[in-house]
Amino acid sequence: MNSxxxxxxxxxxxRLKLLGLTAVFAAPLLVAAVLYAFSDWLPLPAPVxxxxxxxxxxxxxxxxxxxxxGRRLTRGFLRSKWTLLYVGGSRCDLWCEASLFKIRQVxxxxxxxxxxxxxxxxxxxxxxxxxxxxxxxxHAGMTVAQAQSRNTLRSFGAHLSGxxxxxxxxxxxxxxxxxxxxAKGLQQDLDHLLEASRxx
Numbered sequence: 793m794n795s796x797x798x799x800x801x802x803x804x805x806x807r808l809k810l811l812g813l814t815a816v817f818a819a820p821l822l823v824a825a826v827l828y829a830f831s832d833w834l835p836l837p838a839p840v841x842x843x844x845x846x847x848x849x850x851x852x853x854x855x856x857x858x859x860x861x862g863r864r865l866t867r868g869f870l871r872s873k874w875t876l877l878y879v880g881g882s883r884c885d886l887w888c889e890a891s892l893f894k895i896r897q898v899x900x901x902x903x904x905x906x907x908x909x910x911x912x913x914x915x916x917x918x919x920x921x922x923x924x925x926x927x928x929x930x931h932a933g934m935t936v937a938q939a940q941s942r943n944t945l946r947s948f949g950a951h952l953s954g955x956x957x958x959x960x961x962x963x964x965x966x967x968x969x970x971x972x973x974x975a976k977g978l979q980q981d982l983d984h985l986l987e988a989s990r991x992x
Contacts, residue, residue: 842977843958843967850965854943857914860921865937867963869912874985874992875959877912879939879948882920884927887954887971894975895956896931901979908992909982914939914948958982961992 857865876895880888899909911934954971
């Protein structure tokens with residue numbers, strides 16, 4: 793008699809537990825299906841980036857550079873790696889120094905992914921190169937090269953000192969970062985790109 797009573801009382805409880813477990817596992821799938829089906833009507837937040845997206849991405853077609861050691865660089869230099877690129881004169885002001893420091897520290901913070909990112913300082917002139925050299929010694933591993941034609945510089949347009957760029961491994965200018973862009977913001981963008989991308 794007692795056994796029958798317990799079975800009768802336990803059955804609804806067991807069913808509730810089963811329904812609860814089913815709901816826990818099914819709910820995320822249901823939410824995902826609804827978001828997918830109604831994504832055109834739902835006010836979903838747009839992806840956030842900390843730099844200014846160059847839209848559409850601009851291919852760096854003219855790329856004639858020569859390093860300070862006389863090595864010629866072509867567009868092949870931009871292939872296979874993401875490039876943090878700074879364009880500026882040999883008189884490197886405080887904004888210039890800050891940007892070089894930011895791109896160096898962010899690359900180091902990438903850990904094992906830092907080998908996927910390279911740094912390039914494109915000089916628009918070499919008038920104050922002697923004064924610039926002590927600063928460059930603090931940025932070991934950064935490629936420094938002078939633009940050999942105005943067409944190379946036109947690819948990056950006019951910009952304030954301290955502005956730097958992110959170039960993808962296909963040689964496309966993707967992002968522009970204003971002088972006040974933070975290292976944290978740049979790192980967030982790079983983390984997302986490197987995680988999502990199989991190139992570079």
